[in-house]
Amino acid sequence: MGAGKSTIGRLLSHELKLRFVDSDKVIEERAGADIPWIFDVEGEDGFRDREAHVIDLLSAEDNLVLATGGGAVLRQDNRSNLQGRGTVVYLQASVAQQLERTARDKNRPLLQTPDPETVLNQLMEQRHPLYLQVADVVIDTERRNPKAVVTDIMAELRAQQIVK
Numbered sequence: 001m002g003a004g005k006s007t008i009g010r011l012l013s014h015e016l017k018l019r020f021v022d023s024d025k026v027i028e029e030r031a032g033a034d035i036p037w038i039f040d041v042e043g044e045d046g047f048r049d050r051e052a053h054v055i056d057l058l059s060a061e062d063n064l065v066l067a068t069g070g071g072a073v074l075r076q077d078n079r080s081n082l083q084g085r086g087t088v089v090y091l092q093a094s095v096a097q098q099l100e101r102t103a104r105d106k107n108r109p110l111l112q113t114p115d116p117e118t119v120l121n122q123l124m125e126q127r128h129p130l131y132l133q134v135a136d137v138v139i140d141t142e143r144r145n146p147k148a149v150v151t152d153i154m155a156e157l158r159a160q161q162i163v164k
C-alpha cells in the first residue's frame with residue numbers, strides 16, 4: 001500500500017501504449033460498493049475472494065497493465081496466475097514512505113487503526129518474501145517521483161528484453 005501501483009501502473013500503461021486496469025477498481029465496480037464497505041460487510045476474506053476472482057479474469061487478458069492491491073500475493077492462486085501469465089513488477093517502498101503516501105487516504109481499511117506503522121511493518125514482513133517470489137522486476141520507488149519510477153521500469157524491461 002502506497003508503493004505506487006495504481007499511479008505508476010497508469011503512467012506505465014501510457015508509456016507502453018497498453019490498456020490500464022486496477023483490480024481494486026474492478027472489484028468495486030462489480031460489487032457496486034467501495035473497498036471499505038466490502039471489508040465492513042464481507043470481511044477481509046470476502047474481499048480476498050472477490051480479488052482472486054477478478055485477478056483470475058484479468059490476468060488471462062493480453063495487452064494490459066494490471067495494478068493489483070498489495071494483498072494480492074497472499075493467495076497462491078493469485079501468485080501463480082500473475083507469475084504464469086505476465087511480467088510482474090514489484091514496486092518497493094519503505095514503511096516510512098508508505099505511511100507518508102497513505103496518511104490522508106481513508107480508502108484502505110487495513111490502515112484505519114491508531115498505529116498503521118505497526119500494521120505496515122507486519123505486512124511487509126509477511127509479504128516481502130512473496131513479492132520477491134513472484135517478481136520478474138524489482139524497482140525501488142524510495143524518493144523517486146512517479147515519472148522516474150516509470151523510466152526505471154522501462155529500462156529494466158528493455159534490459160530483460162521484455163519490451164523493445
Ligand SMILES: Nc1ncnc2c1ncn2[C@@H]1O[C@H](COP(=O)(O)OP(=O)(O)O)[C@@H](O)[C@H]1O
Binds near residue numbers: 001005006008146149
Ligand atoms: N513515486 C512516488 N512519489 C511520490 N508520490 C507517490 C509515488 N507513487 C505514488 N505516490 C502517491 O502516493 C499515493 C498512493 O499511491 P497509489 O498509486 O495509490 O499506491 P498503491 O496503489 O500502491 O497503494 C498517491 O497519492 C500517489 O499520488
Ligand SMILES: O=C(O)C1=C[C@@H](OP(=O)(O)O)[C@@H](O)[C@H](O)C1
Binds near residue numbers: 002006071107
Ligand atoms: O494491501 C492490502 O491488503 C490492500 C491494499 C489495497 O490496495 P493498494 O495496495 O493499491 O493500496 C486494497 O486492495 C485493499 O485495501 C487491501
Ligand SMILES: [Mg+2]
Binds near residue numbers: 005006067068
Ligand atoms: Mg492501488
